[in-house]
Amino acid sequence: MLEGKVVVVTGAANGIGRAAALALAAQGARVVVNDLNVSLDGTSASQSTASQVVEEIRAAGGEAIASGDSVAxxxxxxxxxxxxxxxxxxxxxxxxxxxxxxxxxxxxxxPEDFDAVVKVHLYGCFNLSHAAARHFREQSGGSLINMTSNSAVIGNRGQANYCAAKLGIVGLSKAMALDMAAFNVRSNCIAPLAWSRMTETIPAKTEEQARHVEKIRRMGPETIAPLICYLASDASAEVTGQVFAIRLNEIFLMSQSRPVRSVHRSEGWTAQSIAEHGMAALRASFMPLDTSAQVFSWDPV
Incomplete structure (x- = not known):
């Protein structure tokens, strides 16, 4: 499906990025395998490198080149x-x-924790996409595949910096889809659930948390790669501005923010009337304070 295509994959030395790079190459793409080769928190060197993935691709008969530049x-x-x-x-x-x-x-x-995570995820997505935009315009086509997270689109505890960055990517992706549609450029998000370095940080202190982690262990990063390959291919030419979630054998089309319910008062609102009537009418449609694990609570098949 990707014969003749050139695809850049960032964070490709491990996990989902590595699985994507290998799968894209197997589908005929020439792959730029980018990774800064740092630890999960970005503070120290990692043992996995982009060059190792390039060697795997070449050994399988594919074409790839390593890149060690930062997206931040x-x-x-x-x-x-x-x-x-x-x-x-x-x-x-x-x-x-x-x-x-x-x-x-x-x-x-x-502030340093917040800034570091936002720079890599959100700024990284902007930086690379913007750098590619000129090429996409000149060739009248291209695909931006942006990894978000269920932690962001649904919610999670202990990840304010990560959630802010990943939900920012959803807004950025939609804006890029709108702005670049005239040049046949599409932009979509994937919220993956798979076992990788990112999910190794999920706590397993309670029995419920331990069961959740065990479910995720069954979902290898290779289960995300087919959707990435599809979105990189011409088969997805009419697909843009969407948010997909995927876990094991399930693919979900996620909702995006739209009005759920409204209340109207012809004479206008006061703080008191909002308290007494407005919120009373809207309360039944409030979104619950769920986490992603509570929403995706059933066993994957």
Whole structure:
């Protein structure tokens, strides 16, 4: 499905990124395997490298090149895209997958923890997508595949920085879909649930948490790769502005924010009338304070 395509995958030394890079290459894509080769919190070196994934792809008969530039800085992100263009002559899809986590309860979160996570996830998505936009416009086509999270679109505890960045990616992705549609460029989000370095941080202190973690262990990162390959291919030419969730054998089309219920008062509202009537009418439609684990509570099949 991807013969002749050139795809950039960030955060591709481990987990979902690595699985995506291998699957894209198996489908015929030439892959730029990007990874900064750092630990999960972004503070130290990792043993897994982009070069190792490139070797795996080449050993299987595919084409790939490694990139060690950071997505968090614009000039560096430009170099990633130029690596694709200079090496293979074009770029057809970007998989914005790079990320770090620094999980803490909100009252313990530091500005440095917040900034570091937002820079890699949200700024990284913007930086790389913006760097690719010129190429997409010139060739009248391209695909932006942006990894969000159920922690963001539904909610989770201890991840305020991560949730803010990942939900920001949903808004950014929709804006890019709208702005770039005139150039046949599509932009979609995937909220994956799979066992990777990111999910290793999920606590398992209670019996309920332990059961949740055990479910996720069954869902390898390779289960996300087919959807990434599809969105990178011409088969998805009419698919844009969507948010998909995936876990094991299930693919979900996620809702996006729309009005749920309204109340009207012809003479206008006061704080008192809002308290007495407005909220009383709306309360039945309030969203519950759920976490993603509570929403996806059944066993995957």
């Amino acid at each position: 800085e614009y000039a560096s992100a430009q170099r990633i895209v130029e690596t694709a263009a200079d090496t293979y002559g074009r770029v057809d899809a970007i998989v914005n997958n790079a990320g770090i986590v620094r999980d803490k309860m909100f009252h313990r979160l530091t």
